[in-house]
Amino acid sequence: MTKFIAKRILLSLATLFxxxxxxxxxxxxxxxxxxxxxxxxxxxxxxxxxKYGLDKPFFIRFWIYLQNVVLRGDxxxxxxxxxxxxxxxxxxxxxxxxxRIGLQALLLGVSLGVLFGVISGSKRNTWMDxxxxxxxxxxxxxxxxxxxxxxxxxxxxxxxxxxxTYQVDQPLWSSILPTIALSFFVMAQTTRFLRTELIEVLASxxxxxxxxxxVARPKVILRHGLRNAMISVITILGPLTVNLxxxxxxxxxxxxxxxxxxxxxxxxxxxxxxxxxxxxxxxSALYIFVNLIVDILYGVIDPRIRVAKGG
Amino acid sequence: xxxxxxxxxxxxxxxxxxGNEVNHVIRDISFHLNQGETLxxxxxxxxxKSVTTKAILGMIDDNGxxxxxxxxxxxxxxxxxxxxxxxxxxxKKYMQKYVRGSKIAxxxxxxxxxxxxxxxxxxxxxxxMLEHKKVASKKEAMAKTIQLLDLVGIEQPEKRVRQYPHQLxxxxxxxxxxxxxxxxxxxxxxxxxxxxxxxxxxQSQILELIKDLQKKTGVSIIFITHDLGVVAxxxxxxxxxxxxxxxxxxxxxxxxxxxxHPYTWGLLSSIPSLDGQDEEIYSxxxxxxxxxxxxxxxxxxYRSEYALEIDFEEQPPMFQISDTHFAASWLLHPSxxxxxxxLVLAKRIAAFNERRSQE
Ligand SMILES: Nc1ncnc2c1ncn2[C@@H]1O[C@H](COP(=O)(O)OP(=O)(O)OP(=O)(O)O)[C@@H](O)[C@H]1O
Ligand code: SF4
Ligand SMILES: [Mg+2]
Numbered sequence: 001m002t003k004f005i006a007k008r009i010l011l012s013l014a015t016l017f018x019x020x021x022x023x024x025x026x027x028x029x030x031x032x033x034x035x036x037x038x039x040x041x042x043x044x045x046x047x048x049x050x051k052y053g054l055d056k057p058f059f060i061r062f063w064i065y066l067q068n069v070v071l072r073g074d075x076x077x078x079x080x081x082x083x084x085x086x087x088x089x090x091x092x093x094x095x096x097x098x099x100r101i102g103l104q105a106l107l108l109g110v111s112l113g114v115l116f117g118v119i120s121g122s123k124r125n126t127w128m129d130x131x132x133x134x135x136x137x138x139x140x141x142x143x144x145x146x147x148x149x150x151x152x153x154x155x156x157x158x159x160x161x162x163x164x165t166y167q168v169d170q171p172l173w174s175s176i177l178p179t180i181a182l183s184f185f186v187m188a189q190t191t192r193f194l195r196t197e198l199i200e201v202l203a204s205x206x207x208x209x210x211x212x213x214x215v216a217r218p219k220v221i222l223r224h225g226l227r228n229a230m231i232s233v234i235t236i237l238g239p240l241t242v243n244l245x246x247x248x249x250x251x252x253x254x255x256x257x258x259x260x261x262x263x264x265x266x267x268x269x270x271x272x273x274x275x276x277x278x279x280x281x282x283x284s285a286l287y288i289f290v291n292l293i294v295d296i297l298y299g300v301i302d303p304r305i306r307v308a309k310g311g
Numbered sequence: 312x313x314x315x316x317x318x319x320x321x322x323x324x325x326x327x328x329x330g331n332e333v334n335h336v337i338r339d340i341s342f343h344l345n346q347g348e349t350l351x352x353x354x355x356x357x358x359x360k361s362v363t364t365k366a367i368l369g370m371i372d373d374n375g376x377x378x379x380x381x382x383x384x385x386x387x388x389x390x391x392x393x394x395x396x397x398x399x400x401x402x403k404k405y406m407q408k409y410v411r412g413s414k415i416a417x418x419x420x421x422x423x424x425x426x427x428x429x430x431x432x433x434x435x436x437x438x439x440m441l442e443h444k445k446v447a448s449k450k451e452a453m454a455k456t457i458q459l460l461d462l463v464g465i466e467q468p469e470k471r472v473r474q475y476p477h478q479l480x481x482x483x484x485x486x487x488x489x490x491x492x493x494x495x496x497x498x499x500x501x502x503x504x505x506x507x508x509x510x511x512x513x514q515s516q517i518l519e520l521i522k523d524l525q526k527k528t529g530v531s532i533i534f535i536t537h538d539l540g541v542v543a544x545x546x547x548x549x550x551x552x553x554x555x556x557x558x559x560x561x562x563x564x565x566x567x568x569x570x571x572h573p574y575t576w577g578l579l580s581s582i583p584s585l586d587g588q589d590e591e592i593y594s595x596x597x598x599x600x601x602x603x604x605x606x607x608x609x610x611x612x613y614r615s616e617y618a619l620e621i622d623f624e625e626q627p628p629m630f631q632i633s634d635t636h637f638a639a640s641w642l643l644h645p646s647x648x649x650x651x652x653x654l655v656l657a658k659r660i661a662a663f664n665e666r667r668s669q670e
Contacts, residue, residue, distance in 0.1 A: 205424040212368060213439035213491065214412030224427050231429075303429060303475040 001299055001306055008295050012288045019284045020069060023277045024062050075281070076274035081266060087274040091260055091282065098252070098259030099286070101175050101182065102244050109183035109240075113190020114226075114233075120191065121198030121229070122221045132191055139188025145250035148181035152254065166257040178255045182247050186240050193236055197229035204228075231302050234294050241290045245283050312395055317385050317498055317531050318344040318367070323399075324378030325359075325366055332603045336362055338555040339380070344499065349525065349532040351542040351563070353578060354552035357599055360535045363552075364501045368415060369398060369406035386414055386498070413443040416492035420504040422484035426476035432487050433472030436460070439494045459490040462527075464520060482513035489520065496528065503535045518545055540582035543567065548635070551575050554599050554610040561636035568660055570652065571638040573617045580656045593655060609641070617642060617650050 056064075068074040075087045082090055120132035155177060156164035167174040201207060202225050210224050248261035256262075260279050267275035299306045312319050325337035336359045344350050352360050365371050367382055382398040388409055398410065419425045427435060436459060437452040439445075446452040453472065460468035463486040476484055485505060492500055502521060506514040522545055525532055536542050542549070542563075549566040551559040551574060559572040570576055580593035597614040600606050606613065612622035619641050630643035642650050651657065 205419055205421060206427045208370070209417075209419060209425050209488070209491070210427065210438070211370060212411055212417045213442065213494075214407050214410070215438060215442050216407060219442075224430070227429050228427065301429065303431075304477050 004299060004306075005296055008292055012292050015288055016281075016285060020066065020281060021062065023281060024065055027273060027277060028058075069281075075278035078272055078275055080270040080272040081263070081275060087278050090275065091263065091278050094258050094260050094263050095282065097171070097257060098248060098261055100171075101178055101257065101259065102241075102248060104175065104179040105182035105244055106186060106237075106240065108179060109186025110190050110237075112183070112187040114194060114230075116187070116191040117194025117198060117229075117233075118221065118226060121195040122202065122225065124199060129195075132195070136188040136191040136195075139184045140192065142184070144181050144185055144247040145254060147184055148178065148251045148254040151177045151181055164255075166255045168258065174255075175257075178251050178257060181251050181254075182244055185243055185247065189236060189240060189243075190233060194229055194233050197232045198225055201225050201228045227301065231298070234297050234301070237294050238287065238291050241287055245286070312383050312385065313343075315345050316343050317346050318533075319383040320363070320367070321381050321383065323363075323366065323380030323382065325362060325371065326376060326378060327372070328374045328376070329603070334603045335605065336555045336602050337366070338602075338605075340552070340555070340557050342550045342557055342560060344531050344533060345547075347525070347529050347531055348547040349522075349534055349542075349545055351534045351536060351539075351546035351549045352552055353536055353539050353542065353549060355537055355595075355599055358552045359555040360537075360552055361503055364417065364503055364533065364535060367398065367501065368411055368417060369401065369403060370411075384410070384414070384499075386410070412439040412497070413445075413495045414497055415499040415501065416495070416497040417501040417503060418485070418488050418492050418505045421508045422481050422488055423508065425488050426484055428476055431473055431475055432479070436472075436487070436491050436494050439491065443495050445495050456490075456494075459493060460487070462493070462524070463487070463490045464516075465490075481509055482516065485509060485513075485517055486520065489517075489524070493524065493528065493530075496530075498531060499533065500530045501533045501535070504537070505534075506541060507536070507538075514541070521545070538582065539567075539578050551578065554605070555602055556610070556639070558611070558640070559638040561632070561638075565633065565636040568664065569632075569636070570656075571632060571636075571643060572640045573615045573642070574611050575638075576652045576656055579659070580653055593653070609639075619647065 068076075073088045073092075075091075078085050078087050078090055116132040116135065120129040123129055152162075152164050155161045162177050163170070163174050165174070166178065198221075202221070207220060207224050210220050215223075245261070248259065249265055250261075251257075252259045252261035253265060260282060263275065264279045266272075267279065319341075320343070321341050322339050323337055323341070324335070324339055327334040327336060340359075340363065342350070342352070352363070354360055362371070362375070366377065371377075377399055380399065383395050384398050385393055385395050386409070387393050398406070401410070426432065433453065433456050436456045437449070440452045440455060441449070446455060456472055457468040460471055465471055465483060465486050471479070476487075479487065489505075500521075505521070506517050509517060518541070521532065521534075524530065534542055534545060539549070546563045549561065549563050550557050551566070551572065553574050559566065559570065559575045561569075566575060567579070570579055574595070577593065577595035581595065595614060600610045600613075606623075608621070608623040608625055609615075609618070609627055612618040615622070621641055627639045627641045627644075629637045629639050631637055632643070641647055
């Protein structure tokens with residue numbers, strides 16, 4: 001198992017390296033970037049040249065960039081949002097809030113999804129199943145920003161239970177609405193997926209044998225049904241994370257959350273390339289990290305993988 | 312219910328709802344199981360063998376429902392006095408708590424799919440002991456599990472208990488499934504085609520094992536198969552099932568040496584010869600009838616070369632041939648024309664008899 005994890009970590013690092021290289025490559029060709037901005041005077045360009053070694057060959061420049069990123073976490077400076085500040089400082093200051101709200105949404109969505117999935121998968125064709133299915137269909141079809149607007153209008157504006165926007169001095173309380181807005185899709189997908197999986201697993205020979213052993217129904221469902229169904233459900237964690245990231249771009253704007261989602265939107269609007277690139281890199285890293293966790297969870301749940309990979 | 316019987320199925324009817332239609336798959340069947348014996352239930356695919364066993368365990372699919380009939384089971388909840396309960400009257404909770412696994416256990420056909428891939432085999436064997444409180448502690452359960460694995464012929468049981476199903480071969484997995492079935496020392500063991508999915512050599516090992524275990528534990532066995540050849544050395548009595556009915560029933564010797572029902576003739580003729588001589592291998596023409604709209608008369612009539620006129624009109628009753636031998640065929644009616652079994656089969660039986668007298 002340790003060997004398996006070590007291998008996965010190495011692979012993740014390699015992937016990140018490739019991503020960084022591609023991002024760097026893109027940076028070279030972006031029009032209107034500070035490196036080829038026509039409005040810059042020759043003197044200004046010379047300064048930049050010297051600072052970033054722009055006169056050096058491509059791979060040397062990448063080497064310098066790589067060192068900056070890896071050793072100092074330095075992705076260059078911001079050109080527009082906070083002129084001449086290090087991009088890394090700006091992004092990292094906002095990273096925590098986004099990751100926290102993302103995790104809250106993931107946790108809430110998956111927990112509710114598992115709960116509803118188990119209920120509707122094991123009590124098939126009952127009213128509880130129908131309710132869960134309806135909730136799931138709604139959750140999948142309503143985009144999170146619509147939900148965000150509705151929630152903030154109804155619960156924030158009309159009934160004044162929550163504040164309409166995110167408050168930095170009330171980080172938990174005021175993040176409840178965006179968390180719900182983001183978690184709905186996660187919940188819906190998990191419910192749908194788990195329901196299908198659970199129905200299949202509960203009809204399998206091995207669950208029938210557990211039934212024939214006279215094991216009480218709740219234990220049959222949780223100990224054997226859920227555990228086996230979760231093996232497949234875990235695979236959607238990766239795609240769900242992507243959904244949370246894209247969802248957060250708009251949801252953070254709606255609630256005015258100082259996170260990297262809204263920062264990215266801002267960055268795109270004002271062509272702040274280094275900001276865009278660093279956030280793209282952070283998103284990739286988060287995605288790869290989630291997939292790493294998924295692989296490890298796989299091994300924990302499914303002995304066929306654990307044993308085969310020499311644990 | 313007679314003293315020596317442990318299970319008795321009387322006039323059981325069972326159907327499945329399929330949309331607006333009703334599939335009447337078990338039609339008035341009766342049979343019994345004596346204490347300590349092996350009863351083989353034999354019939355083609357789809358004849359209703361598995362459904363019958365599921366009815367006994369109270370595990371019929373949601374779209375199924377029982378009609379008339381009863382399933383009497385001699386049991387004792389206290390461990391002291393025997394009582395006879397009708398399992399068709401008991402709810403799911405009772406079946407789960409007092410019957411399944413603890414009193415009646417089952418082995419399924421395919422050992423490759425019968426075990427939970429995410430749980431060690433030790434835990435899967437211990438599970439029912441702990442559930443039915445047959446052991447005082449996990450430690451005792453583990454000790455008993457290791458004994459059981461040893462009993463079913465698995466080497467290095469201490470190591471095996473910590474392994475997962477995928478680390479075992481098909482034959483070993485079936486041994487594990489048998490160990491699971493025996494974990495709570497049940498009174499009745501139902502083996503639903505336990506060797507069909509296995510290689511021939513492994514098949515005979517598993518058959519030997521089941522026979523051996525019966526000697527050691529005295530468990531009564533219902534052995535389901537579609538192949539009369541498989542149970543020849545195992546069964547004390549045989550019930551032949553066709554289209555949801557028992558068409559012939561008798562001691563193994565009566566069924567193998569003096570079969571009376573044309574369907575049994577067909578089944579016996581279709582056993583591949585054991586000594587490898589090339590005889591004609593017979594297969595019964597046609598397929599079993601659709602039980603959503605079952606034919607009038609005998610369900611075998613349109614596949615039978617012996618069918619009489621009455622066969623297309625009225626179902627035959629059970630005719631008694633001896634104290635233990637019954638068959639439902641109009642051919643046994645006193646006024647029916649005399650008909651002999653197929654020549655191939657007659658020759659075979661003669662050869663069997665000869666060999667038997669030589670031994
Ligand atoms: N849930 C169900 N709904 C409808 N029909 C069913 C259902 N379960 C079983 N049947 C039908 O009942 C009949 C008997 O099935 P059963 O599984 O008992 O056959 P079997 O004798 O065990 O055959 P095999 O040798 O293939 O295992 C079949 O025609 C089958 O299609
Ligand atoms: S009752 Fe008639 S159709 Fe049925 S097996 Fe006997 S002879 Fe054949
Ligand atoms: Mg079957």
